[in-house]
Amino acid sequence: xxxxxxxxxxxLVELSISLxxxxxxxxxxxxxGIAFFQFVQLRDAAQEGALYGSMQPTxxxxxxxxxxxxxxxxxxxADTSLVLIDLQIDGVPIDTAITAxxxxxxxxxxxxxxFNHTVFMPFMSAIxxxxxxxxxxxxxxxxxxxx
Amino acid sequence: xxxxxxxxxxxxxxxxxxxxxxGLFAFAxxxxxxxxxxxxxxHAQNAADTSALAAALAITRGQSHITAAIGRTTSNxxxxxxxxxxxxxxxxxxxxxxxxxxxxxxxxxxxIQVRITSHVKTYFARIIGRAEVINRVDAVxxxxxxxxxxxFFGNAVVGLAPHDCKAVTYQGNADxxxxxxxxxxxxxxxxxxxxxNSGAAELTAPSLCAVGGIDYNPTALNVPSIKVGCSPxxxxxxxxxxxxxxxxxxxxxxxxxxxxxxxxxxxxxTLESGIYCVDGDFRINxxxxxxxxxxxxxxxxxxxxxxxxxxxxxxAPNEGGFSDLLLYMPGSTNCSTITLNGNSDSTIVxxxxxxxxxxxxxxxxxxxxxxxxxxxxxxxxxxxxxxxHYNDEHNYEALIQPYIEVNQ
Numbered sequence: 001x002x003x004x005x006x007x008x009x010x011x012l013v014e015l016s017i018s019l020x021x022x023x024x025x026x027x028x029x030x031x032x033g034i035a036f037f038q039f040v041q042l043r044d045a046a047q048e049g050a051l052y053g054s055m056q057p058t059x060x061x062x063x064x065x066x067x068x069x070x071x072x073x074x075x076x077x078a079d080t081s082l083v084l085i086d087l088q089i090d091g092v093p094i095d096t097a098i099t100a101x102x103x104x105x106x107x108x109x110x111x112x113x114x115f116n117h118t119v120f121m122p123f124m125s126a127i128x129x130x131x132x133x134x135x136x137x138x139x140x141x142x143x144x145x146x147x
Numbered sequence: 148x149x150x151x152x153x154x155x156x157x158x159x160x161x162x163x164x165x166x167x168x169x170g171l172f173a174f175a176x177x178x179x180x181x182x183x184x185x186x187x188x189x190h191a192q193n194a195a196d197t198s199a200l201a202a203a204l205a206i207t208r209g210q211s212h213i214t215a216a217i218g219r220t221t222s223n224x225x226x227x228x229x230x231x232x233x234x235x236x237x238x239x240x241x242x243x244x245x246x247x248x249x250x251x252x253x254x255x256x257x258x259i260q261v262r263i264t265s266h267v268k269t270y271f272a273r274i275i276g277r278a279e280v281i282n283r284v285d286a287v288x289x290x291x292x293x294x295x296x297x298x299f300f301g302n303a304v305v306g307l308a309p310h311d312c313k314a315v316t317y318q319g320n321a322d323x324x325x326x327x328x329x330x331x332x333x334x335x336x337x338x339x340x341x342x343x344n345s346g347a348a349e350l351t352a353p354s355l356c357a358v359g360g361i362d363y364n365p366t367a368l369n370v371p372s373i374k375v376g377c378s379p380x381x382x383x384x385x386x387x388x389x390x391x392x393x394x395x396x397x398x399x400x401x402x403x404x405x406x407x408x409x410x411x412x413x414x415x416x417t418l419e420s421g422i423y424c425v426d427g428d429f430r431i432n433x434x435x436x437x438x439x440x441x442x443x444x445x446x447x448x449x450x451x452x453x454x455x456x457x458x459x460x461x462x463a464p465n466e467g468g469f470s471d472l473l474l475y476m477p478g479s480t481n482c483s484t485i486t487l488n489g490n491s492d493s494t495i496v497x498x499x500x501x502x503x504x505x506x507x508x509x510x511x512x513x514x515x516x517x518x519x520x521x522x523x524x525x526x527x528x529x530x531x532x533x534x535x536h537y538n539d540e541h542n543y544e545a546l547i548q549p550y551i552e553v554n555q
């Protein structure tokens with residue numbers, strides 16, 4: 001059977017279309033991979049802050065410094081315009097808990113670190129929006145001082 | 148001219164894409180699912196660690212360790228729902244516990260194991276038949292409730308400085324013999340303890356243990372057990388001996404109570420039994436003598452200096468709330484120096500506790516000190532022989548504070 005001229009380059013067209021889809025999938029994987037990496041960084045920082053806070057629960061500046069100093073890549077955690085740190089004890093803002101005398105052993109200190117991941121892969125924002133909010137939270141038991 | 152396409156080449160791109168897609172999914176499974184599984188494992192381990200500590204703390208406070216442990220894992224995302232995760236809490240003497248790394252001689256009832264089994268669902272690996280991966284992590288913590296017991300594992304000489312180098316030293320030209328208990332150095336400095344000798348002098352002790360490191364001349368030590376990197380012993384609650392009324396001098400005798408100024412006052416060579424609260428230097432000069440049985444001396448201010456040639460007979464009480472406590476310098480108020488130098492006629496029985504003071508043992512003669520010597524720093528560099536004997540029956544038992552630690 002004789003092939004028609006119009007079928008020439010068919011493989012190239014198929015590959016181009018498929019490649020577009022594959023690259024789109026790949027860019028999604030890269031985007032979410034980076035976001036996941038950032039989430040792990042946030043959670044490690046929250047863990048660092050919670051661990052410090054379990055021994056120094058009233059030193060809120062110290063806890064925040066531990067979080068901010070945990071790492072600077074891929075997110076610069078010291079950039080307070082991008083990274084938010086929330087401290088709570090048993091679900092109550094830490095300053096209130098300190099005033100109430102609950103920043104002591106046995107209570108749970110929750111450190112939450114938040115960051116909005118900006119989507120940068122082309123066309124990806126059409127699906128997931130311009131940013132992906134990342135929130136990492138770790139709760140440690142306060143070990144000192146005694147109540 | 149037209150080109151013939153062989154039938155075998157039709158759909159070639161599709162096959163390549165399928166193969167490529169399989170490869171991409173395989174790598175995606177490895178990268179994404181693997182990352183999620185490792186991330187979950189890390190998070191679960193942190194949750195188990197803090198949960199074990201929460202359980203240990205609950206035990207020291209007389210609360211339910213199971214409730215505390217599961218409460219803490221729940222707040223970290225592992226709520227023991229039986230499907231996506233299972234949280235198990237055991238004392239290490241439970242049949243179901245698997246506490247494999249307890250120290251030799253450990254009491255398993257003091258250890259709590261928290262085990263988290265997490266079922267992590269996969270996104271890509273399910274294509275190759277792996278719908279979930281199971282993470283299982285363990286943490287073991289130790290809880291020792293507060294209790295009255297011997298201090299610092301019953302070591303005869305203890306240096307409490309947490310970071311100072313040369314917190315315990317021996318550089319003497321005379322022998323120092325320590326029996327009944329060893330030497331413990333709390334400092335984490337690489338040269339937390341320093342031992343050197345002059346001539347053939349040596350320090351003899353049953354054991355030497357330092358949190359940090361030890362710098363020593365092998366000929367200076369006759370110690371069968373030398374260890375570094377030791378775990379710090381539990382902290383103690385300092386005693387609080389109280390005086391009532393002022394001390395009163397009567398002839399050569401002083402009655403217990405508060406005393407301000409040089410201690411003992413001139414002409415006094417006998418202390419009646421009781422508690423003395425001293426605000427002044429405690430000095431005994433060479434040739435002087437001082438005798439007191441059943442005495443507790445609390446040094447609120449001032450140094451302690453006993454010169455060589457002084458004859459000292461001081462014994463702590465053997466009953467009551469401060470039994471076997473001889474000399475106490477509160478760590479919060481008095482960081483003055485203690486210099487002890489006695490002669491072979493002296494008898495000193497009881498614990499010397501000075502958490503903030505530097506203690507210099509400059510020679511005790513053969514009779515030595517029967518007690519436990521606890522200072523911020525301790526120097527054993529006397530020019531004459533020193534003997535220290537630890538006897539648990541003659542040493543103060545302090546309230547050991549609750550102690551928790553992660554072991555595994």
